[in-house]
Amino acid sequence: MARTASRGRTWRRATTSVTAALAAISLVACSPAATGSTPSGDGGAISGELQILTGSAAGSDKAFQDVSDAFMKKYPDVKVIYSAVDNNTFPQTKSSRLTAGNLGIFVALNLAEVPDYAKDSASDDLLLAQSGGLVDLTDEPFMQRFTPTMLDAQAIGGRQYAMPTGASYVTGVFYNKSIFADNGVEVPTTWTEFVSVLDTLKGKGVTPYGIGGKDTWPAGLIMLGAAAGVLPTLEDKQGLAADLWINKAKLDEGPSLEILEKTEKVFQYAQPNFAGTGYDDLPGQFANGTFAMMSDGTWNTTTIQTAVGDKFEIGYFPFPASDDAAANKTVNGKIELQMAIPTSSKNKQAALAWMDFFSEKENYQKFLETTGFSSAQPxxxxxxxxxxxxxxxxxxxxxxGQVWIANNKAGQDAAYPFNYPALAPLGTSTPQQAADAAQQAWGTGF
Known part of the structure; x- marks a missing residue:
């Protein structure tokens, strides 16, 4: 998944090579211009073209375009060209455009320090930052507007190389309150209750779950929900991640297998042919009552609310993967869309001005309202x-997905946090077969 490029998909580690991009920016990174400068408040002082690249999601696409349109009104001599591309192709698009040197701002993926045990699997954008390929934003005045603890979570060597745009909650389940009420079911708080709700709805002719399997990563939201209950605390997640890296734990047994089993269980209750349904089709189908529930991040709330309108009330509850209700009391979250400026940018002054404008309270409030993100500012x-x-x-x-770090030397079946793409009907495997393949692929990386 990661929203690999955005909106929830950033939990998948990008593996695209950055060698060409690093070569393209190496000379620029050493020049005085690479440090950038704080833009003046004079709208006429900023000019030229500014190209911005993100992965695509309806709510944030509109929000970024709205910010850019308002920015151009303030700075009429700047032409902002905003591009949102498919999240599955975003890493490759980003890499090629960095090499071409025509990006002013882009979404950085997995821009966070990695533990020593996984230092060889640092993300491409972390390598960019560490090599001088991203503008250091630490001392820019607009960064002081953001919550210190969120900045701490994304710091690299104590420095800031991206502007956070918010936070999203990933492991919740949207549900149709009318369908629940009409069929006499209540919000489940344990795995046993959840399966009972799924069975009850199916028994009454209601499709319990909607999944956008065509894009693959939306099915991974169910896997992340299962992981949230099976591994309820940060310590639980960090412990398993570390144990996998030192071969103390395996991907074909224990909690790793349990997570795949519970993911596949939900697949059994999804709409027919869900492997052919696109992520962007889900809000409309949910609004039409095609299914009762779906896993999605809060980044997509505005799109879902718009589709549903006043047809029914929408609810949201934590994916209850544990039979201990206390383990299911929270929805897990992530920092959203870290916006970075490459040192190869041809218009860093405009890029810094755009970030300053974006983070002003009135503009940022509108962005939050459109995207449904939780605030990165107090x-x-x-x-x-x-x-x-x-x-x-x-x-x-x-x-x-924010804790797990994939081993870039391992095989493809271990490229995801758990091997959910192999599960039928996305693939052809049972949970045990998918787990066995993951463990075999994982072992090739050591």
């Missing part, structure tokens, strides 16, 4: 939906 108003799910977000728990 003292910002929250939507009614975020207030409703506050009982699940009071204690922040990091999603598994």
């Amino acid at each position: 003292n910002m108003a929250t939507s009614g939906f975020l207030e409703e799910i506050a009982p699940y977000t009071g204690t922040f728990e990091t999603v598994w």
Whole structure:
């Protein structure tokens, strides 16, 4: 998944080579211009073209375009060209455009330090930052607007190389309150209760679950939900990740296998031919009552609410993968869309001005309202939906995909946090077969 490029998909590690991109920016990174400068408040002082690249999701696509349109009104001599591309192809698109030197701002993937045990699997963008390929934003005044603890979570060597745009909660389940009420089922708080709800709905002719299998990564949201209950604390997640790297734990047994088994169990209750359904099709189908529930991140709340309108009330609950209700009390989250400036940017002044403009309270508030992101700045108003799910977000728990680091030397079946793409009908495997393949592929990386 990671929203690999964005919105929830950043939990998958990008493996695209950055050698060409590093070569393209190496001379620029050593020049005085690479440090950038804080833009002046004079709208006429900023000019030229600014190209921005992100992965695509309806809510954030509109929000970024709205910010860019408002920015161009303030800075009429700047032409902002905003591009949102398919998340599955984003890493390759980003790499080629960095090599061409025509990016002003882009979404950095997995921009965080890695533990010593996984130092050889640092993300491409972390390598870019460490090699001088990203502008150091630490001392830019606009960075002071962001919550210090969120900045701490993305610091690299104590320095800041990206502007956070918010946070999203990943492991919750959207549900149709009317379908639940009409069929006499309540929000489940344990795995046993969850399976009972799935069985009850199916028995009454209601399709329980919707999955966007065509894009693969949306099915991984179910896997992340299962991981949230099986590994409820950060310590649990960090412990398994470390044990896998030192071969103390295996991907074909224990919690790793349990997570795949519970993921596949939910697959059994999805709409027919879900492997051919696209992620962007889900909000409309959910709004039409095609299914009762779906896994999605809060980044897509605005799109879902718009599709549903006043047809029914929407609810959201933590994926209850454990039979210990206490382990299912929170939805796991992640830092959203880290915006970085490559030192190869031809217009760093405009890029810094755009970030400054974006992070101003009024502009940032509008961005949050459009995307449904939780705020990366203190003292910002929250939507009614975020207030409703506050009982699940009071204690922040990091999603598994932000802890796991893939071994870039391992085989493809170990490229994802757990081998959910191999599960039928996305693939052809049972949970045990998918786990066995993952363990075999993992072993090739050592």
